[in-house]
Amino acid sequence: MTIEVFERLLNEKQFKAIKSIFDTMNPVDTALLLPEFEDKQMLMLFRLIPKENASMVFSYMEPEQQQVLVEAFTDSELKLIMDDMFIDDTVDVIEEMPANVVERMLRVAGDKRTAINTILNYPEDSAGSIMTLEYISLHPAMTIGDALKKIKSRGEYSETVNVCYVIEKHKLLGTITAMDLLTCDDDELLSDVMEENPITVKTLSDQEEVAQMFNKYDMVSIPVLDNENCMVGIVTFDDAMDVIQEETEEDFQKMAAIAPNTDTPYLKISTWELWKGRIPWLLLLMLSATFTGIIISSFEDALSKLVVLTAFIPMLMGTGGNSGSQASVTVIRGLSLGEVDVKDIFKVMWKEFRVSILCGVSLAIACFVKIIVIDGLLLKTPGVSTNVALVVALTLCLTVICAKFIGCVLPIIAKRLKLDPAVMASPFITTVVDGVSLIVYFGIAKAILPELM
Amino acid sequence: MTIEVFERLLNEKQFKAIKSIFDTMNPVDTALLLPEFEDKQMLMLFRLIPKENASMVFSYMEPEQQQVLVEAFTDSELKLIMDDMFIDDTVDVIEEMPANVVERMLRVAGDKRTAINTILNYPEDSAGSIMTLEYISLHPAMTIGDALKKIKSRGEYSETVNVCYVIEKHKLLGTITAMDLLTCDDDELLSDVMEENPITVKTLSDQEEVAQMFNKYDMVSIPVLDNENCMVGIVTFDDAMDVIQEETEEDFQKMAAIAPNTDTPYLKISTWELWKGRIPWLLLLMLSATFTGIIISSFEDALSKLVVLTAFIPMLMGTGGNSGSQASVTVIRGLSLGEVDVKDIFKVMWKEFRVSILCGVSLAIACFVKIIVIDGLLLKTPGVSTNVALVVALTLCLTVICAKFIGCVLPIIAKRLKLDPAVMASPFITTVVDGVSLIVYFGIAKAILPELM
Numbered sequence: 001m002t003i004e005v006f007e008r009l010l011n012e013k014q015f016k017a018i019k020s021i022f023d024t025m026n027p028v029d030t031a032l033l034l035p036e037f038e039d040k041q042m043l044m045l046f047r048l049i050p051k052e053n054a055s056m057v058f059s060y061m062e063p064e065q066q067q068v069l070v071e072a073f074t075d076s077e078l079k080l081i082m083d084d085m086f087i088d089d090t091v092d093v094i095e096e097m098p099a100n101v102v103e104r105m106l107r108v109a110g111d112k113r114t115a116i117n118t119i120l121n122y123p124e125d126s127a128g129s130i131m132t133l134e135y136i137s138l139h140p141a142m143t144i145g146d147a148l149k150k151i152k153s154r155g156e157y158s159e160t161v162n163v164c165y166v167i168e169k170h171k172l173l174g175t176i177t178a179m180d181l182l183t184c185d186d187d188e189l190l191s192d193v194m195e196e197n198p199i200t201v202k203t204l205s206d207q208e209e210v211a212q213m214f215n216k217y218d219m220v221s222i223p224v225l226d227n228e229n230c231m232v233g234i235v236t237f238d239d240a241m242d243v244i245q246e247e248t249e250e251d252f253q254k255m256a257a258i259a260p261n262t263d264t265p266y267l268k269i270s271t272w273e274l275w276k277g278r279i280p281w282l283l284l285l286m287l288s289a290t291f292t293g294i295i296i297s298s299f300e301d302a303l304s305k306l307v308v309l310t311a312f313i314p315m316l317m318g319t320g321g322n323s324g325s326q327a328s329v330t331v332i333r334g335l336s337l338g339e340v341d342v343k344d345i346f347k348v349m350w351k352e353f354r355v356s357i358l359c360g361v362s363l364a365i366a367c368f369v370k371i372i373v374i375d376g377l378l379l380k381t382p383g384v385s386t387n388v389a390l391v392v393a394l395t396l397c398l399t400v401i402c403a404k405f406i407g408c409v410l411p412i413i414a415k416r417l418k419l420d421p422a423v424m425a426s427p428f429i430t431t432v433v434d435g436v437s438l439i440v441y442f443g444i445a446k447a448i449l450p451e452l453m
Numbered sequence: 454m455t456i457e458v459f460e461r462l463l464n465e466k467q468f469k470a471i472k473s474i475f476d477t478m479n480p481v482d483t484a485l486l487l488p489e490f491e492d493k494q495m496l497m498l499f500r501l502i503p504k505e506n507a508s509m510v511f512s513y514m515e516p517e518q519q520q521v522l523v524e525a526f527t528d529s530e531l532k533l534i535m536d537d538m539f540i541d542d543t544v545d546v547i548e549e550m551p552a553n554v555v556e557r558m559l560r561v562a563g564d565k566r567t568a569i570n571t572i573l574n575y576p577e578d579s580a581g582s583i584m585t586l587e588y589i590s591l592h593p594a595m596t597i598g599d600a601l602k603k604i605k606s607r608g609e610y611s612e613t614v615n616v617c618y619v620i621e622k623h624k625l626l627g628t629i630t631a632m633d634l635l636t637c638d639d640d641e642l643l644s645d646v647m648e649e650n651p652i653t654v655k656t657l658s659d660q661e662e663v664a665q666m667f668n669k670y671d672m673v674s675i676p677v678l679d680n681e682n683c684m685v686g687i688v689t690f691d692d693a694m695d696v697i698q699e700e701t702e703e704d705f706q707k708m709a710a711i712a713p714n715t716d717t718p719y720l721k722i723s724t725w726e727l728w729k730g731r732i733p734w735l736l737l738l739m740l741s742a743t744f745t746g747i748i749i750s751s752f753e754d755a756l757s758k759l760v761v762l763t764a765f766i767p768m769l770m771g772t773g774g775n776s777g778s779q780a781s782v783t784v785i786r787g788l789s790l791g792e793v794d795v796k797d798i799f800k801v802m803w804k805e806f807r808v809s810i811l812c813g814v815s816l817a818i819a820c821f822v823k824i825i826v827i828d829g830l831l832l833k834t835p836g837v838s839t840n841v842a843l844v845v846a847l848t849l850c851l852t853v854i855c856a857k858f859i860g861c862v863l864p865i866i867a868k869r870l871k872l873d874p875a876v877m878a879s880p881f882i883t884t885v886v887d888g889v890s891l892i893v894y895f896g897i898a899k900a901i902l903p904e905l906m
Contacts, residue, residue, distance in 0.1 A: 024650045028670050151635045161632045162615045162673070178631035179614045182604045197477045215698065217481050218691035220615070220673055237690065238671040245668065248701055249786060255708070256782035257775050265792040266783055267800060274804070275811040278779050282812060283819055285775055286849075289768035290827060296764040297834050307757045311749040314770060314887055315742035321774075322710050322738055322880050326731050329709035330719055333702060339718040347720060351727070358728040359735060366736055374743060381750050396739075427775050434767055 003036050010041060018048045027053045031060035043072050055084035062264075063096035070101055079108040086159045087112060088132035088239060091119045119233075127210045128203035130243065131224045131233035136164040138190055140173055145186035147176065159236055162220050166194045170230035172223055174198060200225050203232060210235055211243040212338060251336060254422035255329060257281035285427050292434045299442040306451050308383030311375075312392045313438070315367075320399040320437040321430035323359060327352050327407030328429050332421045335411060345412045349405070356404035360397035368393040391445045398444075399437040406432055456489050463494060471501045480506045484513035496525045508537035515717075516549035523554055532561040539612045540565060541585035541692060544572045572686075580663045581656035583696065584677045584686035589617040591643055593626055598639035600629065612689055615673050619647045623683035625676055627651060653678050656685060663688055664696040665791060704789060707875035708782060710734035738880050745770075745887045752895040759904050761836030764828075765845045766891070768820075773852040773890040774883035776812060780805050780860030781882050785874045788864060798865045802858070809857035813850035821846035844898045851897075852890040859885055 009018050022030060030049060034042050034057070046069060049057050058066065058081050070078060082090060082105065090109070094102050094116065106113055115133045122128025136158045138147050151161060164181070166174045174194030184193050200223045201210045213222060214237050221234045250260040259277045296303070296313075303310055331348060334340030340348060371389035375381045407429050411421035462471050475483060483502060487495050487510070499522060502510055511519065511534050523531060535543060535558065543562075547555050547569065559566055568586045575581030589611045591600050604614060617634070619627045627647030637646050653676045654663050666675060667690055674687045703713040712730045749756070749766075756763055784801060787793030793801060824842035828834045860882050864874035 026650070026652055026670060148635065158632075161635050178635070179611075181635065182601065182614050182631070197479070199479055215694055217479060218694070220690070237673070241668055241671070241694075252705075252708075252782055252786050255705075256778050258779050258783070265790075266787040267793060267797060267804070271804060271807040271811065274783075274808045275815075278776075278808070279812055279815055282772060282775055282779075282816055282853075286768060286772050286816060286820060287823060289771050290823070292767040292771075293764040293828065293834075294832065296767070297761065297832075300760045300763075300835070303763055304757055304760045307753045308750065310753075310756055310763050310766075311746040313763075313766060314745040314749070314891075315739060317767060317770070318742050318745075318880075318883065318887065319735060319739050321883075322735055323731075325709050325880075326711050326735075329705055330711065330727075333705050334719040337718075340720060344720060351720070351724060354724040355727045355731070358724065359732055362728075362732055363735055363739060367739060370740060370743070375746065379747065379750075381746075382753070400735075427778075430771065430774075434771065438767075 003033070006033070006037070006045065007041075010044065015048055018045065019050065022049045022053070027056040028060050030057045035062060035065050039068050039072075043069065051080075052084075055081045059085055059089040059093065063093070066093055067097055067101060070097070070105065075104075075108055078105065079110070082109055082112070086132055087115050087119065087134055088130060088159070088236065091116055091129075094120065122203060125207050126203060127201045127205040127207055127224050127235055128233070130207055130210075130239045131203075131235045132159050133233045134159045135221070135223075135234045136161055137167045137231075138164055138176065140166050140168050140189070140191035140194070142190050143186060144181060144184045144188050144190065144193065147181060147190060148186070151181070159234075160221055163234075165223060165231060165234070166190050167231055170228075172198060172200065172225065172229075172231040175223075198223060201235070202227070207243050208247050211240040211247070214240040215244070247336075251332070251422045253277070254420065255332070257285065257427040281427060285431055288431050289434070292431075292438055295435060295438045295442075299438075302442060302445060306383055306388075306445075306449065308381060308388060309391075309441075309445060311381065312371075313441070316392070316395055316399055316437050316441060317430075317434045319363065319396060320403045320433040323356070323400045324403035324407035324429040324433045327356075327404040328411055331408045332411045335415055335421045340412075342412055342416045345409070348408050348412065352404045352408040353401070356401040359404070360400035363400055364393040364397035367396050387449055391441070391448050394444050394448075395437065395441045398440050399433070402436050402440070403429075403433040406436070456486070459486070459490070459498065460494075463497065468501055471498065472503065475502045475506070480509035481513050483510045488515060488518050492521050492525075496522065504533075505537075508534045512538055512542040512546065516546070519546055520550060520554060523550070523558065528557075528561050531558065532563070535562055535565070539585055540568050540572065540587055541583060541612070541689065544569055544582075547573065575656060578660050579656060580654045580658040580660060580677050580688055581686070583660055583663075583692045584656075584688045585612050586686045587612045588674070588676075588687045589614055590620045590684075591617055591629065593619050593621050593642070593644035593647070595643050596639060597634060597637045597641050597643065597646065600634060600643060601639070604634070612687075613674055616687075618676055618684060618687075619643050620684055623681075625651060625653065625678065625682075625684040628676075651676060654688070655680070660696050661700050664693040664700070667693040668697070700789070704785070704875045706730075707873065708785070710738065710880040734880060738884055741884050742887070745884075745891055748888060748891045748895070752891075755895060755898060759836055759841075759898075759902065761834060761841060762844075762894075762898060764834065765824075766894070769845070769848055769852055769890050769894060770883075770887045772816065772849060773856040773886040776809070776853045777856035777860035777882040777886045780809075780857040781864055784861045785864045788868055788874045793865075795865055795869045798862070801861050801865065805857045805861040806854070809854040812857070813853035816853055817846040817850035820849050840902055844894070844901050847901075848890065848894045848897050851893050852886070855889050855893070856882070856886040859889070 006018065034045055037045060042065065058069065094105055097105065106116065109116055119129060119131065134157055136151055138150065162178050164176045165172055166176060174196045175198045176190060176194050180193050199213060199217055199219065201213065203224055203226050210222065219237065221236045223231055224233045224235060226232050253260040259280055331340060368389050371384060371392060372386065376384040410429060414421045459471065487498055490498060495518065511522065547558055550558065559569065562569055572582060572584065587610055589604055591603065615631050617629045618625055619629060627649045628651045629643060629647050633646050652666060652670055652672065654666065656677055656679050663675065672690065674689045676684055677686045677688060679685050706713040712733055784793060821842050824837060824845060825839065829837040863882060867874045
């Protein structure tokens with residue numbers, strides 16, 4: 001459905017038609033459509049969404065629009081929406097609202113208020129902060145038939161029945177899937193049917209770790225235990241997927257030297273926000289390039305005697321930077337995915353050392369031939385000689401080896417120091433490698449080239 | 454459990470103890486543990502896994518180990534494992550096996566062979582190639598009670614009951630969740646309860662698109678329709694998550710100028726494989742740096758007159774490269790996530806233009822002050838003057854603007870030409886930006902600096 005269709009139907013007051021259209025639409029699509037309208041129209045449209053979908057649509061909208069709606073809702077409208085929303089989604093909304101809106105939402109939350117406050121009190125980025133308290137809890141002495149009866153009466157209060165939890169005295173004993181409930185005989189005991197030793201997380205576990213467990217174990221929900229090993233809630237896979245996506249985007253941004261500060265889609269971020277995210281690293285890296293400037297200045301004599309050496313600086317620094325970021329990105333992702341650990345540092349170094357020798361030698365040979373043939377014979381660049389080609393090729397080989405070493409070691413050291421490895425990504429490593437490659441370059445040049453002695 | 458414990462128990466032939474330990478372990482963890490042993494021990498251990506978990510463990514293992522096991526299995530062992538495996542997992546295994554093993558697996562597959570062949574025939578990367586045929590299909594005229602009866606008798610043949618499909622004459626009419634089945638009254642008609650207008654994909658849809666729909670709509674499975682809109686299978690969320698992860702890692706690798714060619718964990722990739730993935734781009738980028746070399750050589754006169762200009766080349770190229778990759782990574786991810794579309798190219802250009810003006814001007818001011826204060830007054834670098842600072846600052850501003858322009862436009866053009874936008878990432882854009890910034894630099898220098906006129 002296009003926006004024009006809705007605008008026309010709104011103007012013609014064809015509310016019944018709009019209702020019918022909304023009835024056929026997926027709540028996610030409705031949530032994406034509404035922000036295209038002005039606040040007043042959006043509110044009118046929102047009130048035409050079928051009741052059973054309204055809270056779902058609301059929870060998929062962006063905080064900005066949610067706030068507009070909440071401020072326009074009557075108390076009873078707000079209560080209807082909130083009653084229908086899952087607690088984890090409610091908390092997601094509340095976390096983005098200004099204080100006065102939060103107050104009003106908590107006031108109408110009724111008996112859900114305690115649960116909401118419990119989750120709000122867990123530290124940001126913890127499993128507790130993204131969990132929900134709405135799950136099905138069953139007793140081990142129940143039969144499948146008992147369980148089915150309990151779910152029939154209470155199921156709608158749960159976010160999911162795909163996995164139910166068998167609990168005795170607050171301790172989680174096992175899990176029962178919807179498949180078990182639907183296929184086992186009615187008189188079987190839950191304690192006989194349940195899957196024992198379930199995978200669990202703690203309320204204070206890092207949310208990224210929790211999200212990775214969903215990926216590793218292909219689960220749809222994971223139980224959350226407190227410090228006394230009592231079950232307090234579950235994290236559902238939709239929240240875990242959101243966490244993974246956020247962390248992945250953060251890694252991408254950090255690797256591109258952007259301060260990760262927003263989950264707004266690109267086209268909706270303001271120019272100022274983009275500038276604020278990008279300028280700090282650009283400034284820092286620009287200032288740190290002072291060092292490469294100092295190195296070049298200190299070899300000014302050499303450069304003025306043999307200007308051709310300058311022509312190879314961009315190639316040496318570029319290849320060094322690329323080699324370094326190949327190693328760093330590989331190691332950073334390995335660390336992120338849990339494939340590489342701090343204790344593997346020597347294994348990683350040994351592997352990168354061998355790869356860097358292979359890369360360095362093959363690049364050096366290609367570079368030597370290229371300088372002799374293209375720069376020397378074809379382009380007849382003044383100053384190019386076999387000696388110069390040798391200096392550049394040697395430097396290239398050593399630069400690649402250093403770059404891969406720095407690229408693989410810095411992220412692991414960062415992780416060891418409890419810093420984010422992704423901060424040690426390409427731009428930072430490039431700056432370090434630039435300095436190293438210039439020192440190597442001029443050092444070798446002075447040792448080999450008779451003109452500079 | 455540590456490897457040493459298992460080795461000791463194996464040597465002492467305490468098979469019952471091993472069985473008990475495996476019984477408490479999650480199949481994913483067992484699958485991660487087995488490859489730590491030699492082939493013979495691995496086979497012994499595999500045979501001690503409780504029957505109900507064996508096929509699950511098998512499907513989570515790496516192809517290399519799966520092949521070892523399949524080749525050691527008797528036909529009846531292989532058949533037991535394959536009977537218990539879901540068809541989509543079976544196809545995943547078969548796709549990685551050599552021809553003779555595939556033949557044997559298809560031979561023992563029995564009545565699943567036709568289904569396996571159907572999926573194998575869909576093009577790689579299509580929804581059809583990752584779907585499973587094992588889902589619960591219900592008729593709209595059934596009551597909830599009828600449905601429960603049908604599931605009780607056939608449920609175990611389905612990969613999931615979390616969502617069941619209401620189908621009439623091969624056409625998908627709606628979906629029923631396990632929640633509906635467990636909470637609705639037995640005499641309600643499925644056609645009254647079912648969710649109509651389900652989200653679907655086509656057999657030939659790109660698997661990446663399919664995976665993004667899971668993220669967008671928070672689904673646990675998605676129905677797959679053929680060209681006649683008949684339902685043929687479902688894709689489950691675990692396969693979708695694998696696709697997302699693979700594509701994300703490929704994006705990371707491409708952005709770091711690594712040829713994406715493997716989903717092996719870093720520590721298990723051979724040195725040669727790593728070299729093969731990294732050397733092509735390094736070679737290409739090294740050769741393309743010939744152009745920056747040519748540009749520098751052609752300004753040799755200017756450089757020999759005023760060597761200090763060389764000192765700022767690394768800073769200018771570095772900042773240009775970083776600015777460009779900030780823009781390109783942002784746009785590439787926007788394209789990957791579907792937040793940015795080819796038709797948004799002018800919106801993106803206008804946004805990046807404004808950001809680049811802000812970034813360019815603030816960097817230029819900082820750079821001007823830095824050169825005057827640090828390089829001039831503090832370090833007393835010979836040749837530094839207000840004029841030189843002006844040239845560098847102006848170049849920096851223009852470079853940043855060009856870099857952001859190139860960085861945001863190239864990925865969109867690549868997408869328009871049906872190429873992968875990620876190939877236009879940092880290393881490629883840096884090379885283009887390097888050339889542009891040098892031309893701007895020397896152009897401005899010749900125009901402003903009296904020494905060079």
